[in-house]
Amino acid sequence: xxxxxxxxxxxxxxxxxxxxxxxxxxxxxxxxxxxxxxxxxxxxxxxxxxxxxxxxxxxxxxxxxxxxxxxxxxxxxxxxxxxxxxxxxxxxxxxxxxxxxxxxxxxxxxxxxxxxxxxxxxxxxxxxxxxxxxxxxxxxxxxxxxxxxxxxxxxxxxxxxxxxxxxxxxxxxxxxxxxxxxxxxxxxxxxxxxxxxxxxxxxxxxxxxxxxxxxxxxxxxxxxxxxxxxxxxxxxxxxxxxxxxxxxxxxxxxxxxxxxxxxxxxxxxxxxxxxxxxxxxxxxxxxxxxxxxx
Amino acid sequence: xxxxxxxxxxxxxxxxxxxxxxxxxxxxxxxxxxxxxxxxxxxxxxxxxxxxxxxxxxxxxxxxxxxxxxxxxxxxxxxxxxxxxxxxxxxxxxxxxxxxxxxxxxxxxxxxxxxxxxxxxxxxxxxxxxxxxxxxxxxxxxxxxxxxxxxxxxxxxxxxxxxxxxxxxxxxxxxxxxxxxxxxxxxxxxxxxxxxxxxxxxxxxxxxxxxxxxxxxxxxxxxxxxxxxxxxxxxxxxxxxxxxxxxxxxxxxxxxxxxxxxxxxxxxxxxxxxxxxxxxxxxxxxxxxxxxxx
Numbered sequence: 001x002x003x004x005x006x007x008x009x010x011x012x013x014x015x016x017x018x019x020x021x022x023x024x025x026x027x028x029x030x031x032x033x034x035x036x037x038x039x040x041x042x043x044x045x046x047x048x049x050x051x052x053x054x055x056x057x058x059x060x061x062x063x064x065x066x067x068x069x070x071x072x073x074x075x076x077x078x079x080x081x082x083x084x085x086x087x088x089x090x091x092x093x094x095x096x097x098x099x100x101x102x103x104x105x106x107x108x109x110x111x112x113x114x115x116x117x118x119x120x121x122x123x124x125x126x127x128x129x130x131x132x133x134x135x136x137x138x139x140x141x142x143x144x145x146x147x148x149x150x151x152x153x154x155x156x157x158x159x160x161x162x163x164x165x166x167x168x169x170x171x172x173x174x175x176x177x178x179x180x181x182x183x184x185x186x187x188x189x190x191x192x193x194x195x196x197x198x199x200x201x202x203x204x205x206x207x208x209x210x211x212x213x214x215x216x217x218x219x220x221x222x223x224x225x226x227x228x229x230x231x232x233x234x235x236x237x238x239x240x241x242x243x244x245x246x247x248x249x250x251x252x253x254x255x256x257x258x259x260x261x262x263x264x265x266x267x268x269x270x271x272x273x274x275x276x277x278x279x280x281x282x283x284x285x286x287x288x289x290x291x292x293x294x
Numbered sequence: 295x296x297x298x299x300x301x302x303x304x305x306x307x308x309x310x311x312x313x314x315x316x317x318x319x320x321x322x323x324x325x326x327x328x329x330x331x332x333x334x335x336x337x338x339x340x341x342x343x344x345x346x347x348x349x350x351x352x353x354x355x356x357x358x359x360x361x362x363x364x365x366x367x368x369x370x371x372x373x374x375x376x377x378x379x380x381x382x383x384x385x386x387x388x389x390x391x392x393x394x395x396x397x398x399x400x401x402x403x404x405x406x407x408x409x410x411x412x413x414x415x416x417x418x419x420x421x422x423x424x425x426x427x428x429x430x431x432x433x434x435x436x437x438x439x440x441x442x443x444x445x446x447x448x449x450x451x452x453x454x455x456x457x458x459x460x461x462x463x464x465x466x467x468x469x470x471x472x473x474x475x476x477x478x479x480x481x482x483x484x485x486x487x488x489x490x491x492x493x494x495x496x497x498x499x500x501x502x503x504x505x506x507x508x509x510x511x512x513x514x515x516x517x518x519x520x521x522x523x524x525x526x527x528x529x530x531x532x533x534x535x536x537x538x539x540x541x542x543x544x545x546x547x548x549x550x551x552x553x554x555x556x557x558x559x560x561x562x563x564x565x566x567x568x569x570x571x572x573x574x575x576x577x578x579x580x581x582x583x584x585x586x587x588x
Binding site: 025026027028029031032033036079083086088089106107108109111112114115116118119120122123125126127128136138139140142143145146147149150151152153155156158159160162163176180 | 403434449
């Protein structure tokens with residue numbers, strides 16, 4: 001394969017895994033299955049699965065060890081997009097280049113599709129069809145995913161984000177909100193990827209730091225792209241943060257300083273990765289992110 | 295303690311466990327914490343925790359082995375009530391004798407509280423603070439909870455229920471819908487309770503049958519109570535099924551035949567329980583259910 005873009009490779013790798021997970025969903029309601037499939041199979045950057053696999057590979061291990069975690073985290077991410085887009089939340093009509101789930105499948109089934117995807121994530125993580133994780137690894141993985149997704153993570157961040165609308169927010173609060181809303185799940189990719197590949201405690205700590213830094217870098221970059229990229233490239237309305245009168249890294253720091261912060265953080269990730277047995281897959285993701293335009 | 299009502303005992307036992315789980319939630323958003331606490335600490339029948347503990351005790355084991363499962367299942371149940379009550383779903387303003395979560399805390403935070411409670415359920419189930427389950431038990435418990443809660447269970451049942459509104463439904467479809475909407479989680483109480491207490495495969499199978507039968511009996515009884523009990527006793531609007539023009543066991547079979555079906559199923563549960571080492575706790579729940587008026 002000539003294509004060495006790590007996100008394109010992750011997109012190719014995650015697609016059949018998600019299809020298989022959908023095939024085992026066990027739904028009787030076709031409407032529910034349709035809504036889930038619509039959102040889970042929409043074009044995704046596949047950043048999170050790519051990070052899971054790169055974290056396994058960084059330890060010199062087979063990325064397949066991270067398959068169940070990659071599916072789980074992509075299910076959580078997709079559910080969060082569906083619920084965030086709901087009229088009572090961010091009320092976004094466009095997502096991943098297509099009408100949002102509640103536009104295409106109705107509000108009730110968008111709520112239910114998100115709910116089912118969260119359950120499917122934990123089912124995938126504990127799937128006995130794959131070789132068993134060691135006892136502590138499975139418990140630690142479920143705990144890490146639950147905390148990253150729930151009231152100490154993503155859901156908390158979405159709440160903080162909603163409460164911050166039409167308020168000016170300081171840099172510390174903005175960073176806290178993002179560290180939860182998007183950072184926690186990105187961090188969990190590296191943590192659960194590492195757990196899946198038998199990371200020792202020092203390696204696990206390094207992977208967690210990598211995930212945490214990447215998560216924030218990714219969000220600052222999102223804020224930059226929200227003012228510099230097109231709606232077509234983003235697959236969601238450009239300028240939507242500004243329309244909602246939200247503080248962003250760009251409104252607080254400006255575009256140039258925000259971009260410099262991204263560059264600093266990405267180079268910090270490269271330094272962290274260099275202490276791991278096989279840093280190349282993480283470096284490749286960093287290089288790819290530094291060039292992204294959407 | 296003179297009170298031997300197994301549901302009253304379960305209410306007393308689950309309350310501090312839920313308070314402790316809330317204390318570890320880790321939220322920064324007070325609005326999110328408030329919405330979660332509001333719903334999780336509202337008066338609950340505590341049938342599901344009672345079943346988890348009775349399933350442990352039925353095997354002659356300490357009910358404390360089921361604590362994590364009891365918390366997890368009560369979190370899932372509470373989240374499902376919050377989401378089912380949303381305007382886009384059943385649009386119910388009253389729940390557990392108080393305004394529904396979205397009435398008291400707004401629609402966005404009702405969605406988020408439900409989402410966080412689902413994550414908290416899995417966190418509780420994998421909680422390393424309790425003695426570790428054997429490897430296979432933890433994986434099997436997470437899988438059982440995820441399937442009972444998700445697209446092969448409760449969420450699927452809610453979707454089937456929504457699709458059945460204003461349609462006449464046959465008995466088979468009604469039973470399928472209920473076996474998913476409420477039956478799957480009640481069955482999971484007995485299954486995960488059994489897994490938590492080291493059930494052997496035959497005991498586990500018996501517990502699953504007990505849970506499945508009880509789940510259906512409970513739902514048929516709900517349909518009966520919907521036409522025979524008061525709004526005050528129910529803590530939700532009486533006659534709401536009829537208002538929504540839904541088929542129920544009562545509309546299909548009548549009150550008397552529905553009640554006879556409940557009695558048959560409850561006596562079937564008693565027979566099943568008699569093969570277990572210590573059937574008394576399950577018999578006590580059956581006796582309590584046969585007398586319930588709400």
